[in-house]
Amino acid sequence: MKIYDFKGFPNPARVRIALAEKGMTDRVEFVSVNVPAGEHKLPAFVAKNPSAAVPVLELDDGTTIAECTAITEYIDNIDGTPTLTGVTAKERAVIQMMQRRAEAELMDAVGTYFHHATPGLGAKIELYQNREWGEKSRDRAIAGMRYFDRVLGTQAYLAGENFSMADITAFVGLGFADFAKIAIPADLPHLHAWRARIAARPGVMAS
Structure with a gap:
């Protein structure tokens, strides 16, 4: 899995905390997108997320998932034991x-x-x-x-x-x-x- 983000920004921080809470940080490759320099608006990134916002999760099969809530849902449920998004x-x-x-x-x-x-x-x-x-x-x-x-x-x-x-x-x-x-x-x-x-x-x- 890859996470496209810019370390230190608020929304990327949410996903990084979720990964750390799940003990999954070492299972992800982080790819920096320089938002202050405008890299999030380049065609290559917009193709991954039309909203031109970080973070974006890219799965091994090429699927891209944007929005922190959706990314956290995936991270939390991938191991079958959700701890951040609820069970019942x-x-x-x-x-x-x-x-x-x-x-x-x-x-x-x-x-x-x-x-x-x-x-x-x-x-x-x-x-x-x-x-x-x-x-x-x-x-x-x-x-x-x-x-x-x-x-x-x-x-x-x-x-x-x-x-x-x-x-x-x-x-x-x-x-x-x-x-x-x-x-x-x-x-x-x-x-x-x-x-x-x-x-x-x-x-x-x-x-």
């Missing part, structure tokens, strides 16, 4: 729900702020910016943090009592928020404590 119908549904909320209310919100209300990746990449939309997205990201703090006040992880891909997404989202200079409000003790616990996981540290 209820677990899978709740994890998918919280995964989407972690994306929409944190990852995507921070990303929109970064790409629209800051210089982002520079003028050659950021061809259109709407600062007002970016600022509103910053407010949405902070509201998302407050929501997750409430959730974590009643359970250990975002989707219940077990670590899941929703936790990976939210954890990386908070790291992206740090980079974008969106501070986690100090009055969110559950979120801060959860973040410290996730950061100490061997899989997270190894990635």
Whole structure:
């Protein structure tokens, strides 16, 4: 298997954590796609992912899988013992729900702020910016943090009592928020404590 990504970027980090959590990092060949230099927009990469975004998983038979959730689903289930995406119908549904909320209310919100209300990746990449939309997205990201703090006040992880891909997404989202200079409000003790616990996981540290 190959993973096309750019190390250090938020979405590639999600897949790298999932691989480390599954003990599968050494089963993958990482191929760097220099996003700041525009390599993700070249025809050879767009043929693998028409959305021109990293990461992309390429299987040995040539199949390409984009989108972090889809890649994580494959990684988690390939060995027949899923640990990140749930086992029962209820677990899978709740994890998918919280995964989407972690994306929409944190990852995507921070990303929109970064790409629209800051210089982002520079003028050659950021061809259109709407600062007002970016600022509103910053407010949405902070509201998302407050929501997750409430959730974590009643359970250990975002989707219940077990670590899941929703936790990976939210954890990386908070790291992206740090980079974008969106501070986690100090009055969110559950979120801060959860973040410290996730950061100490061997899989997270190894990635």
